Every structure is written in structure tokens, then in C-alpha cells.
Amino acid sequence: MPENRLKGQRAYLAGAMDRVEDRGAGWRQSITPFLEQMGVVVFNPLNKPGSVGNEDHDTHLIKNMLKAKENYGELSNLMKTVRAIDLRLVDISDFIVVN
Secondary structure, eight states: OOOOTTTTOEEEEEOOOSSSTTTTHHHHHHHHHHHHHTTOEEEBTTBOSSSSSOOOHHHHHHHHHHHHTTOHHHHHHHHHHHHHHHHHHHHHOSEEEEO
8 A cells, every 4th residue: 555645734715705606615625535545634714723814704795894994904904814824834735725
């Protein structure tokens, strides 16, 4: 049996979230079991570890409201934390899956 070189590796699932119908959840949900079966730790930006920087349904609504009101200062402040967590997850990942 061949060696599983992905076992224990960490993967970040990168891809569009704002301008896609399902916020990019479908492909992430579909690939996660495959990766986990190989022993990969999956970092999904829609389901981040911890409670900081989450981009849940409520955050998505707030982002859209701030965009509609052209309140880019507050939007920028909201996204700074989200971006920091995302970049940290990318930083500690061994590889990235991009769609």
C-alpha cells in the first residue's frame, strides 16, 4: 500500500465567497470529507476554528448592508479581523485548495 503523504497535513480551502450563490459552501462541503478521509486537517473560512473572524450568515448580511450604505470605513474595520484570521490560517497551512 502506498504511503499517505497528506496524513497530518493542513489545507486551507480558498475561493470566492461574496459573489457566488452559496457563498462557496458547496464545493467546500463536498471536498472536506475526501480530505479528512486522507487525514488532512481542513481549514474552511466558512467554518473557522474559534469564535473570532467568523464569516457566518449574520456577518455576510452586515457586510452587504455596509456596502449598500457605502460605509466603507466600518466595512474595512469589520474585515480587518476576518482577514487577519484567514491569513493566519493560510500561514499555518501546508497546502491550499483553490476553487
